[in-house]
């Protein structure tokens with residue numbers, strides 16, 4: 001009996017670490033804890049493989065940059081502050097692609113990876129926010145994705161770059177000193193080669209994060225221009 005009890009104890013001791021390992025191997029909690037302690041459910045699970053290929057070099061237009069929100073409460077949490085910083089992207093691939101594993105670099109600083117397996121369609125608009133931004137209310141078909149850290153977009157201007165899983169530049173832009181509450185946007189809207197310009201201020205609103213620039217030429221939804229060379 002004593003021998004069998006010892007044998008049973010050995011089994012328990014041997015199995016206990018494995019149980020701990022399986023707990024550690026659980027996928028990361030998809031919830032995001034905001035700076036003020038609120039917990040926001042992630043838009044998608046992060047432990048499933050994307051059903052499309054990674055976005056490729058030059059396929060993402062860094063279209064609009066809201067580096068200095070001023071009085072803009074983009075996420076509607078009742079406070080306008082740095083957490084409302086945002087970068088609007090337009091996907092210019094001609095087949096679906098994803099941003100999972102893409103890093104945002106701001107002035108040479110890595111602002112963390114995007115964990116989002118959703119497939120982007122040609123011409124789709126995406127709003128990139130930092131980890132501490134709340135969920136945005138966006139038009140149908142417009143996606144919000146988050147980096148792993150706050151964006152920390154410099155008010156004085158900076159070079160920003162999205163680097164994909166193959167460490168190539170998916171898209172980039174250099175913006176100048178930011179005016180409070182006013183973004184900088186490609187003009188025409190959505191054109192990768194267009195210069196950034198101050199967003200028009202219409203009825204006191206100086207950005208169009210998540211939508212086309214009002215009263216400006218608009219490049220429309222994809223497939224209407226040449227694409228850059230493939231990787």
Ligand SMILES: [Ca+2]
Pocket residue numbers: 072073074075076077078079080081083084
């Ligand atoms: Ca806010």
Ligand SMILES: [Ca+2]
Pocket residue numbers: 064088185207208209210211212213
């Ligand atoms: Ca816009």
